[in-house]
Amino acid sequence: MLEALQIAGRLVQYALILVLFGASAFSLYASAAATLVSVRRLTGGLAIASLAACLIGLLAQTGAMSGSVTDAVNPDMLWTIVSATHYGAAWTVRVIALVLAIVTLGLTATRPKMASWPVLILSGGAALTLAWGGHGVEGEGAAGLVHLSADMAHIAAAGLWVGALVCFSLLALRSGVDHLKVTASALAGFAGQGSVIAGVLVLTGLINTAFMTPPSAIPQFLGNAWAQVLAVKLVLFAGMLSLAAANRFVLTPRLTRSLSDPAREAEAVRRLRLSLLLETALAFGALGLVAWLGTLHPPSHGG
Amino acid sequence: MSIFRTAAIAAAVLTLSASQAFAHAELLSSAPAANATVAAPTRIVLKFGEALEGKLSGGEITSTQMMMAGKMVTHVMKIDGVKAELDPADHKTLILTLMAPLGAGTYKVNWHAVSTDTHREQGSFTFTVK
Numbered sequence: 063m064l065e066a067l068q069i070a071g072r073l074v075q076y077a078l079i080l081v082l083f084g085a086s087a088f089s090l091y092a093s094a095a096a097t098l099v100s101v102r103r104l105t106g107g108l109a110i111a112s113l114a115a116c117l118i119g120l121l122a123q124t125g126a127m128s129g130s131v132t133d134a135v136n137p138d139m140l141w142t143i144v145s146a147t148h149y150g151a152a153w154t155v156r157v158i159a160l161v162l163a164i165v166t167l168g169l170t171a172t173r174p175k176m177a178s179w180p181v182l183i184l185s186g187g188a189a190l191t192l193a194w195g196g197h198g199v200e201g202e203g204a205a206g207l208v209h210l211s212a213d214m215a216h217i218a219a220a221g222l223w224v225g226a227l228v229c230f231s232l233l234a235l236r237s238g239v240d241h242l243k244v245t246a247s248a249l250a251g252f253a254g255q256g257s258v259i260a261g262v263l264v265l266t267g268l269i270n271t272a273f274m275t276p277p278s279a280i281p282q283f284l285g286n287a288w289a290q291v292l293a294v295k296l297v298l299f300a301g302m303l304s305l306a307a308a309n310r311f312v313l314t315p316r317l318t319r320s321l322s323d324p325a326r327e328a329e330a331v332r333r334l335r336l337s338l339l340l341e342t343a344l345a346f347g348a349l350g351l352v353a354w355l356g357t358l359h360p361p362s363h364g365g
Numbered sequence: 366m367s368i369f370r371t372a373a374i375a376a377a378v379l380t381l382s383a384s385q386a387f388a389h390a391e392l393l394s395s396a397p398a399a400n401a402t403v404a405a406p407t408r409i410v411l412k413f414g415e416a417l418e419g420k421l422s423g424g425e426i427t428s429t430q431m432m433m434a435g436k437m438v439t440h441v442m443k444i445d446g447v448k449a450e451l452d453p454a455d456h457k458t459l460i461l462t463l464m465a466p467l468g469a470g471t472y473k474v475n476w477h478a479v480s481t482d483t484h485r486e487q488g489s490f491t492f493t494v495k
Contacts, residue, residue, distance in 0.1 A: 147479075
């Protein structure tokens with residue numbers, strides 16, 4: 063039960079904070095589209111929800127680390143986790159970053175543009191601290207630094223992708239020709255970034271896997287829960303890549319062409335919506351598997 | 366596809382350079398070792414596969430048999446005053462310090478360890494003091 067709570071706590075934090083980071087970036091690189099779907103209001107809500115998720119996540123994590131449900135609400139034990147563990151240090155930085163992001167959004171209500179960069183940096187900082195909760199902290203020395211950096215780049219790229227998906231889905235769900243023009247141009251504008259993000263995810267994913275399990279342990283993958291969950295995650299990732307490619311090479315060009323032809327427009331929008339929503343669902347599925355992976359053990363020995 | 370080739374090469378290089386610390390908080394060895402017979406120890410040293418959180422790791426020592434009047438008799442008793450600390454020079458090593466050397470008998474160590482990446486592991490082993 064403790065483990066299930068720990069996974070749920072991690073999933074909710076991953077999902078909220080990564081979307082917060084990705085949506086903050088979206089409001090900078092696609093500001094016209096971001097204004098249309100009130101990304102600012104979205105980031106405000108996400109920042110508050112993320113902070114709440116951190117507080118609940120700490121309880122679940124404390125229960126799992128101390129091995130007792132009652133310790134999850136024991137103030138002494140909570141203080142020990144916050145003040146004396148690596149997880150607690152990362153958690154404290156995350157909470158401070160989120161509080162500052164909420165304060166920044168509150169103070170800039172009349173001048174929203176001023177908040178963009180600070181909120182991006184603060185939510186990015188909060189997202190990077192998630193690497194401390196997983197396998198990224200295991201290594202030592204220079205190798206450990208490479209692993210941690212790869213883990214952080216992986217988290218940042220994942221955040222940019224899932225945040226963009228949520229914003230594009232919101233955009234596509236609205237109708238109106240003006241809106242479609244903005245949607246089509248924002249989607250076309252994302253094509254290059256999308257490819258870089260996918261490349262970074264593949265590269266850092268390979269590095270992280272290499273750090274966590276030696277090649278000699280590959281024969282053990284079939285019977286290992288960590289490897290099985292990772293395999294399912296890779297299937298979801300492949301599905302996301304296929305949908306992203308369909309969006310970029312088929313659906314977005316079709317939407318752009320259909321803008322002058324109302325008869326074809328409805329069909330193009332319907333397909334784009336379906337594809338974006340499916341890709342978003344796969345992304346959240348992958349995040350859930352990541353939250354689970356962090357509590358499983360990679361095979362560590364060959365033979 | 367050059368990105369995939371670069372990735373494959375990077376992964377291979379990193380795999381070669383990163384041979385340590387794949388395991389979770391796994392007990393690699395202990396002194397006294399499991400099932401060993403030793404002279405009265407004043408501390409028990411547990412070596413793990415990765416760095417631990419000192420405040421959340423520790424162990425209990427319980428006697429299962431004790432030498433009484435020249436005979437081993439069943440005698441289950443928790444040993445009081447055991448202090449658990451990480452080795453300051455090596456956070457992968459947990460040291461259980463006893464108030465006094467253990468008397469002749471058999472003992473069970475129930476340890477728990479939380480690694481810095483938040484995983485909790487526990488286990489036990491027994492040893493004999495002659």
